[in-house]
Structure formats: structure tokens, C-alpha cells
Amino acid sequence: MRVLGLMSGTSHDGIDTAVVDWSMDGGTLTGRLLSLGERRYPDELRARIVAALPPHQVSMGEVCALDTLIGREFAAAAEGAGPADLICSHGQTLYHWVEDGRVEGTLQLGQPAWIAERTGLPVVSDVRVRDVAAGGNGAPLVSxxxxxxxxxxxxxxxxxxxxxxxxxxxxxxxxxxxxxxxxxxxxxxxxxxxxxxxxxxxxxxxxxxxxxxxxxxxxxxxxxxxxxxxxxxxxxxxxxxxxxxxxxxxxxxxxxxxxxxxxxxxxxxxxxxxxxxxxxxxxxxxxxxxxxxxxxxxxxxxxxDHKEAIAFSLFGWLSAHGLPATVPSCTGADGARILGTMTPGSGPLVLPEPLAEAPVAISFL
Incomplete structure (x- = not known):
């Protein structure tokens, strides 16, 4: 299954892309790297993202605009990344709500509907919040x-x-x-x-x-x-x-x-x-x-440079196969969780048969 991972991190300078063809044999998951890329944010959009980060205050109108503009940039990055069966998008983190050492919420912008409309592919997104809802930090998911x-x-x-x-x-x-x-x-x-x-x-x-x-x-x-x-x-x-x-x-x-x-x-x-x-x-x-x-x-x-985009490709594959993508001892959650919400593509949403066992080893080609 070919999964495109889309990632923009805390440097908020652009979007990394990784298309990985995943296959599992026994307990070993093999990833064949098909394409790796990067799309830089336009200077104006990057400036608006920076201006929206703490400690700055922004209006709901600006949040709505950024959700759309970032979503369009992710859609453009996805369109140029190469053929895939599924997309997993991290979006852009704008805020991580922490009080007294406990994560109460997390906000990633980049509306996945724009990605689905542009590519016709189903999109897994909003992957961190399920771990937060289970009592975890929502990070580091790459663990x-x-x-x-x-x-x-x-x-x-x-x-x-x-x-x-x-x-x-x-x-x-x-x-x-x-x-x-x-x-x-x-x-x-x-x-x-x-x-x-x-x-x-x-x-x-x-x-x-x-x-x-x-x-x-x-x-x-x-x-x-x-x-x-x-x-x-x-x-x-x-x-x-x-x-x-x-x-x-x-x-x-x-x-x-x-x-x-x-x-x-x-x-x-x-x-x-x-x-x-x-x-x-x-x-x-x-x-x-x-x-x-x-x-x-x-x-x-x-x-x-593309490890986190590869990780999000992996998370998309895991979610599509009904497998958790978190380690509770790493995120602090009550238990492992299947991550993300699914936005259908241009056709009916068809997922693979769920797998009963998660991979225990990984290799890359």
C-alpha cells in the first residue's frame, strides 16, 4: 500500500513529503521509499504562520484563513509528490495547550478537505488529538x-x-x-x-x-x-x-x-x-x-530530513489497517490508540482488511 506522509514541523518553513510503499511479511514491515520531497511555504504565508504563534494573539478569522491557506499548500505538496493510495497529513501545529504539565489540547491547521479535493485520495489527519484525549501528550508520536x-x-x-x-x-x-x-x-x-x-x-x-x-x-x-x-x-x-x-x-x-x-x-x-x-x-x-x-x-x-514525513506515512498505513500507532509509555496515554480522522477521496472509502498483529521490526529499501 502506497501512503504519502505530509509533515510540517516546529520550524514551520515548509512541507516534507514521503511516499512509501508498505508491505508486511510475518512481523517485519518493509518500506520502499518511492519519492521524497519538500515544498517551501510562500514567504507571505510563513510570515502569517509565525505571526499566529504564541505569544501572539490572533482572531478566529485569521485561524479560519490559515486553516484554508495551509490546507491548500498541503494539497499542492500532495499533488506533486507522486502516485499514492492514501495520504496522512500532520498539518501545521499552531498551538499545544499545556496546563500544570498536562496537555489539554493540540491544534494543527491545514484543512484535509483541500487535499482530498485536489488529489481524489482519502486523507488521514488530526492524528495527535486522539492520544491527548486518552490522557497522553500527543507527542512524541515518532517514538x-x-x-x-x-x-x-x-x-x-x-x-x-x-x-x-x-x-x-x-x-x-x-x-x-x-x-x-x-x-x-x-x-x-x-x-x-x-x-x-x-x-x-x-x-x-x-x-x-x-x-x-x-x-x-x-x-x-x-x-x-x-x-x-x-x-x-x-x-x-x-x-x-x-x-x-x-x-x-x-x-x-x-x-x-x-x-x-x-x-x-x-x-x-x-x-x-x-x-x-x-x-x-x-x-x-x-x-x-x-x-x-x-x-x-x-x-x-x-x-x-524526511524521517517525520516517513513516520506519518507509517501512521497512515497503521490507521488504514486498524492498528494503533502510539506507545503509551512514550506519550503518557492510558493505552495505545488508532490515530486520526478520515476524509474520503473522490470515490467510496475502501480500507484494507484489519490486521490482527502489529509489526515488530521494520526495514527500508
């Missing part, structure tokens, strides 16, 4: 894919995604959570991002500012937990440091908070993905602070 990927790696292993927010999955015992910012604060200090980590490499880390930032209460909360740009806003750090020193300090903040968690779980091997992989200064700082072997996910057949 399901992570645990399959980590199966078979010797020693204590984990998977790290360095997007806008950093999340870590630990294989044994199975747990996953957001460690804090990955590139979000770095990008805010060096918009749109620190190309090749040059600013971070040129600057000097401010120990005083780093110690102040490390006092953030979130880092001391016990997992499972999740965070986002509702906490780590572009205005989270105010400093009169030279730009290079500020970027170096924020890069060190990401490296330190991630490394603390890697050491906490005594991980030998960490599979790394996300945009932060392309920041050599961040990767160097991370390596210096841990004794773990850092392996880019490409070495396991999963291109690091």
Missing part, C-alpha cells in the same frame, strides 16, 4: 517508528530528533519525550537558521547566560513530557550579547540539555535525525558532551 528502528541495535540505544524542538526515544525501557529546544531558539537568534553552524562556531559561549537558561523548570520535570514554541518563543531569550556569542550559547543550551538526557539513560548509541544534523557546531558540541556513538538515521535507510 513508534523509533522503537522499530532501534530494534536490533546492540547495547543501550536511543533515537534523537533535532527539529525546532528536540525529542528523545529510549528503547529500554521504552520512553520518549521532548528534551527542550533543538533549533528553535538558534533559528530565532539567527533567522532563518545558522547556516552550517558558522555563527555558533565563531561565537563564545556565555557561561552566565547558559546557567540562567538551564534553570528553566521544564528540564527538571519527569517524562513523559512535551513542549513547544508556546514555551520556547522567539522572545524567550533577551540578551545584549553579540549575535555570534548568543547563537553559540543557544547552541550549547541545546547540546547540554540533550546530552544530560542521553547520559541519564546511559545510552551507547543514538540515532540522530532532523535539521539539526546539518549543524556541525551543534553536532560537535553534542558529541563532546556525551560518550555515545551518534549515528545519522540515513545509515539505517531513513533520510534524516
Amino acid at each position: 513508534y517508528l523509533d522503537l522499530l528502528l532501534l530494534n536490533g541495535i546492540e547495547g543501550r540505544s536511543g533515537a534523537l530528533n533535532l527539529g525546532g524542538i528536540a525529542n528523545l526515544t529510549v528503547r529500554e525501557p521504552a520512553i520518549a519525550y521532548d528534551t527542550g529546544p533543538a533549533c528553535a531558539l538558534i533559528d530565532a537568534a539567527a533567522p532563518p537558521y545558522d547556516v552550517d553552524g558558522r555563527l555558533g562556531a565563531a561565537g563564545t559561549v556565555s557561561r552566565d547566560l547558559l546557567d540562567e537558561l538551564l534553570a528553566e523548570p521544564y528540564y527538571r520535570r519527569e517524562p513523559p513530557k512535551t513542549t513547544g514554541k508556546e514555551l520556547f518563543t522567539p522572545d524567550y531569550v533577551t540578551s545584549d550579547l553579540p549575535q555570534a556569542d548568543l547563537v553559540a550559547t543557544l547552541t550549547a543550551l541545546t547540546a547540554q540539555t540533550v546530552a544530560d538526557e542521553i547520559r541519564r539513560h546511559r545510552l551507547d548509541t543514538v540515532v540522530v535525525s532532523g535539521g539539526g544534523v546539518r549543524n556541525p557546531t551543534l553536532m560537535r558540541m553534542l558529541g563532546e558532551r556525551t560518550g555515545a556513538r551518534l549515528v545519522v538515521s540515513d545509515e539505517l535507510g531513513v533520510p534524516s
Whole structure:
């Protein structure tokens, strides 16, 4: 079954696409990567998304407009991604509602009807809210894919995604959570991002500012937990440091908070993905602070820039076959849940026969 995964993350710069042809033999699920792509948001739309993120206030009219405009962009991305049987769309997260450490709700915009109209294909969407309704954080959902990927790696292993927010999955015992910012604060200090980590490499880390930032209460909360740009806003750090020193300090903040968690779980091997992989200064700082072997996910057949789009392709396949796509110990939910709502395509909605057993291993071609 060919499933197109559509993903736009906390960097909100565009839409990643991944068409994967999934087949299962015994307990092993094999994914054949048919196409990978990216569609950048138009500058005007990206500016409107940024203006709608916390701590900004927006009208319901703007929420409605963004739901439509983002949906149209996702539809255009889907149309250009190649043939598929089903689409699973993440949409664009605008808000993650957290009170007293508990996730009460989550909002992803990008109306799936536009995707279904443009492509004629059924669309699975709104995938996070079912986990939230079951008492979970709605994140990190990618932990399901992570645990399959980590199966078979010797020693204590984990998977790290360095997007806008950093999340870590630990294989044994199975747990996953957001460690804090990955590139979000770095990008805010060096918009749109620190190309090749040059600013971070040129600057000097401010120990005083780093110690102040490390006092953030979130880092001391016990997992499972999740965070986002509702906490780590572009205005989270105010400093009169030279730009290079500020970027170096924020890069060190990401490296330190991630490394603390890697050491906490005594991980030998960490599979790394996300945009932060392309920041050599961040990767160097991370390596210096841990004794773990850092392996880019490409070495396991999963291109690091498209790992989350591949994960959403997987979630679409799981939902279509009646299988849960969450790990309760990773999200904090009461139990595993089948994710998403289904928008029919141009014809009758026809789903495969439900599968009785979930995959226990995964491979990619």
C-alpha cells in the first residue's frame, strides 16, 4: 500500500513529503521509499504562520484563513509528490495547550478537505488529538517508528530528533519525550537558521547566560513530557550579547540539555535525525558532551530530513489497517490508540482488511 506522509514541523518553513510503499511479511514491515520531497511555504504565508504563534494573539478569522491557506499548500505538496493510495497529513501545529504539565489540547491547521479535493485520495489527519484525549501528550508520536528502528541495535540505544524542538526515544525501557529546544531558539537568534553552524562556531559561549537558561523548570520535570514554541518563543531569550556569542550559547543550551538526557539513560548509541544534523557546531558540541556513538538515521535507510514525513506515512498505513500507532509509555496515554480522522477521496472509502498483529521490526529499501 502506497501512503504519502505530509509533515510540517516546529520550524514551520515548509512541507516534507514521503511516499512509501508498505508491505508486511510475518512481523517485519518493509518500506520502499518511492519519492521524497519538500515544498517551501510562500514567504507571505510563513510570515502569517509565525505571526499566529504564541505569544501572539490572533482572531478566529485569521485561524479560519490559515486553516484554508495551509490546507491548500498541503494539497499542492500532495499533488506533486507522486502516485499514492492514501495520504496522512500532520498539518501545521499552531498551538499545544499545556496546563500544570498536562496537555489539554493540540491544534494543527491545514484543512484535509483541500487535499482530498485536489488529489481524489482519502486523507488521514488530526492524528495527535486522539492520544491527548486518552490522557497522553500527543507527542512524541515518532517514538513508534523509533522503537522499530532501534530494534536490533546492540547495547543501550536511543533515537534523537533535532527539529525546532528536540525529542528523545529510549528503547529500554521504552520512553520518549521532548528534551527542550533543538533549533528553535538558534533559528530565532539567527533567522532563518545558522547556516552550517558558522555563527555558533565563531561565537563564545556565555557561561552566565547558559546557567540562567538551564534553570528553566521544564528540564527538571519527569517524562513523559512535551513542549513547544508556546514555551520556547522567539522572545524567550533577551540578551545584549553579540549575535555570534548568543547563537553559540543557544547552541550549547541545546547540546547540554540533550546530552544530560542521553547520559541519564546511559545510552551507547543514538540515532540522530532532523535539521539539526546539518549543524556541525551543534553536532560537535553534542558529541563532546556525551560518550555515545551518534549515528545519522540515513545509515539505517531513513533520510534524516524526511524521517517525520516517513513516520506519518507509517501512521497512515497503521490507521488504514486498524492498528494503533502510539506507545503509551512514550506519550503518557492510558493505552495505545488508532490515530486520526478520515476524509474520503473522490470515490467510496475502501480500507484494507484489519490486521490482527502489529509489526515488530521494520526495514527500508
